[in-house]
Amino acid sequence: MAVISVATRYKITVKDAGIPGVLKMNEERFVFQPNDPRSLMKLNIEFRNIKGHKFSKDGSKQALLNLTQDSEKGTGYIFEFDNFTDRNSCRDFVGRVLGKLQSVPARPNDQSVPEKPAGPSFAEQLSTTEMERRIKLLREDSELQRLHKQFVLSGVLTESEFWATRKALLGEDGNHTTKQRPGFKSAMLADVRPSADGRTNKVTFSLTPEIMHQIFAEKPAVHRAFLNLVPSKMAEKDFWTKYCRAEYLNRTKNAVVAAAEAAEDEELAVFLKHDDILANEARRKIRRVDPTLDMEADVGDDYIHLPDHGILRDGQKDTAETETEVSRRTLSQDLNRHAAVVLEGRTLDVELSDTRTVAEALARSKKELSSNEKSEENVNLERQERVARMTELEDLQGSREPPYASLCIKDPREYFDSQQANALRALGGTEFGTHILDSSLSKEEAYRYLKEQISEVKSRGLKNPVIRPDTALQVFSGLSQHLSSTRFQLGKNPQESALDRIPHRTKDELMQHWTSIQELLRHFWSSYPITTAGLYNKVQRVKDAMAQIYQKLQEIKESAKSDFRHQVSLLVQPMLQALDAAFAHYDLEHQKRTTKSGAKPNGFVK
Amino acid sequence: MASAPSKLYQDDASLVVALLDTNPFFWAAASLPFSEFLQHVVPFINSLLLLNQLNRVVLIATGTSSCGYIFDSGEANSNANANANANALCSGIIKKLEDFVGKDSKIAKGPNGNGDATRPAISSLLSGSLSLALCYIQRIFRSGARHPQPRILCIQGSPDGPEQYVAVMNSIFSAQRSMVPIDSCIVGTQHSAFLQQASYITGGVYMKPQQLDGLFQYLAAVFATDLHSRNFLRLPKPVGVDFRASCFCHKKTIDLGYVCSVCLSIFCKYHKKCSTCGSEFNQGTVDSTTREQKR
DSSP, X not given: OOOEEEEEEEESSTTSOOEEEEEEEOSSEEEEEESSTTOOOOEEEEGGGOOEEEEOOTTSSSEEEEEXXXXXXXXXXXXXXXXXXXXXXXXXXXXXXXXXXXXXXHHHHHHHOTTSTXXXXXXXXXXXXXXXXXXXXXXXXXXXXXXXXXXXXXXXXXXXXXXXXXHHHHHHHSOOOOOOOOOOOSSOOOSOOOEEOSSSSOEEOOOOHHHHHHHHHHOHHHHHHHHHHTTTXXXXXXXXXXXXXXXXXXXXXXXXXXXXXXHHOHHHHHHHSOOHHHHHHHHHHHHHSOTTOOSHHHHTTXXXXXXXXXXXXXXXXXXXXXXXXXXXXXXXXXXXXXXXXXXXXXXXXXXXXXXXXXXXXXXXXXXXXXXXXXXXXXXXXXXXHHHHHXXXXXXXXXXXXXXXXXXXXXXHHHHHHHHHHHXXXXXXXXXXXXXXXXXXXXXXXXXXXXXXXXXXXXXXXXXXXXXXXXXXXXXXXXXXXXXXXXXXXXXXXXXXXXXXXXXXXXXXXXXXXXXXXXXXXXHHHHTOSOOSHHHHHHHHXXXXXXXXXXXXXXXXXXXXXXXXXXXXXXXXXXXXXXXXXXXXXXXXXXXXXXXXHHTOTTOOOO | OOSOSTTEEEEEEEEEEEEEEOOHHHXXXXXXXXXXXXXXXXXXXHHHHHHOTTOEEEEEEEOSSOEEEEEETTSHHHHHHHHHOHHHHHHHHHHHHHHHHHHHHHHHHOTTSSOOXXXXXXXXXXXXXXXXXXXXXXXXXXXXXXXXXEEEEEEEOSOOXXXXXXXXHHHHHHHHHTTOOEEEEEOSSSOOHHHHHHXXXXXXXXXXXXXXXXXXXXXXXXXXXXXXXXXXSOOXXXXXXXXXXXXXXXXXXXXXXXXXXXXXXXXXXXXXXXXXXXXXXXXXXXXXXXXXXXX
16 A cells, blocks of 8 residues: 556646656655656645545546546546556555545544544444445535534544444445345246157156256145155155156156056156145135136137147147046146246245255245235135125115215304414414403493594594694505515515525525534434433533534524524524424433432432 | 406406494494594595596495495495585595494394393404495496406404304405405404405405504505506515414314314314214324325
8 A cells, every 4th residue: 555656647637638657656645757757747746635536437438537636626637547457546545545634633633632532433443445435425425524524523423423324325335235036947847858868768857956946846746745755765866766757657648657657656656646735726726716707708718628729749739638637737737837936936045955955945935935825714704705795786785875974063163263262362462352342341332432433523524634744654664664674575486595595604604504403413312312421422522512503503693684684593593493402301311310310329419 | 458358347447345344342442543543544435536537435334233335436426425525425424324333233232222131242243244345246247347346445443253254254255256355454453364364365455554543544555556556566465374273172273283084174183083073083093194284
């Protein structure tokens, strides 16, 4: 990591042809020495001045590395490499160096106060990849970087605390995608195909564990037989030989021979007979078929049973009628079974080496599967309900009630009365005129007063002028002031937000404080309940930092110009409230802790 | 002008239906004497008529037991009077008003003379006068192709009568349907939730003047302009209208609550059964999606 030296071309802009030379980098600086000694484009720059690095994607046109000096202006040093491996080694080197430089400012602090709780973060061993990932994240997100600088470097939060809340961010970069498990081949195993050498009568079947697994999955009877017979009654080899013989007999469709051999050898018969497990399952499935489905209607479509019809398979017509009961397996049955197995997928995780373990694992997974299925009774019940619903004869049913409850409102007045009182209260009517009017006057008095007033107007006539000019002016200026006030305009235009109206500096400040507060509050609340001394310390630190921000917010609020004070205070208010809630919680907890410790029997006095 | 034959307005001629609150209980306790109030309102009505030859003003009194038409500038004799002399107009209005108050007090006293003591009728019949106004406007609508553009102006002092909630809301909605704005001028001490909503829904102006001695100025500056001119003016609007509903169970004003899906009753917390209509909510899981933000 000490020194790296690579041939490269230095470019001032990306489109530049570039000056060929050698780039040397050590931990403090990088030096570019042009091949042409007369060239003036020598560089000798300290990494301290470098803010970040960018690079072109692997496999893009040029292998570029850009060491940015000022990310906003975009100035920097661009190097083009001949290949990506050179570039990547340089890039990684720069990344490490910059990462180190980033954490340097915190160090002097730590050395002077080694007991500081921020210490452990440096003690904890981070892999370089982890470190790089964090640095990369910081560089990509300026906001994150700011928060990091503000809290981690000042010791409010430790490095690990800061990142603990951002596990998702860190996780994103790591490749944690689960490995996809391969399923069964969708190609049909058909049957294990025999290969004859043509000279002798020997027929060879080749079976791999993979194939055996598939056989077990597709033919439960073979699976069961294997579990029962191997190795107690026969060796594995004998088992498969028998299986292959049965398969061969099936294939040749030599029904007579098959029947004879089955009679002789009961183990062989297992393979030749119709698979009873499958048959059971099929029956169960048929029972579950929607009872309203008319299967009879489809019988006419089955032309396989007609003479001269059938499916071509292995060069023969697979006609059903010639088959005996023993070996009656149609292609469509096989196809269906295969499809079912493929769709079920491979549920085993075991290595496909030993047939016995495969067989056992398969048995286990099947058991689980069947226990997961709905109980037979439930299914039956559902079926019956469905039948009842579908076979209902409408004429015989009683008239059905509408499915909704009829509306009955007890007393609407109750609602409206309460509504009114609330509305008045909400509007801030300090006096409830109703009550005042109620008690003050009788009807006669009130009406007499009104009549007197009217007759007064009648006798005196209208005033001249109607209104005093100064009052009119007052009203007029009051109205126009009200109309032009900013408060009145607020929120009228959906395009402009209140934030745009306040000065940029204040806005930025507020936004920054807001993100800081969010970060701190997240840490604050997540540390409750306090169970360890570490958490206690953390809460103390976070609380102090929040108190500082609180102070700053108050200052912003007070220093805002009168035009914007209203808006600023509107924006600051929720932040202050959130902080207040945190402080209140802190005080409460603190009190609890002290009273708890005060109640200790050892006479601890607070 | 031929684009909308059914509602062919004179675009700057107005029909103003003004509703005057003549609640004796309110005026007896009000800071502004009723005589002063009339000193502002009558000249305002006169000035409305002077603004345009075709303007029409109808005055409706809102009493506690009855409502009635006080003045109609469209009537032949009063029209002549108005053009002739402001004082004649004033005396006409005053005379009618006196008659109305006399009648209203008689109704309030009841047939046997001593009144219905149990009835706490001290709120004005706003719903009644709104209905009268709307009926009048409907008559104008049917009178012919060319008619002045109608609007309603409520000059209200007494507090809302909660028992009129349904009727008032119905009037508001029918005004909204016939595109009649309801302007409100509150001369009482408290805001009126009814009229706030009325003005908001119908697109009228709601205002509560601060200085009641300058009432005429407020009326002239804010409520005198015809609807066409309003497009070019910036008129005061209420900072906020209170639309919050209150729950049926505790009568609290709430921001968030549960609404019965059958009868739209509002509750502040989850109930298994709606106490208003009896619907049962048997879904046990209530997540935040069923909570609805009320306006």
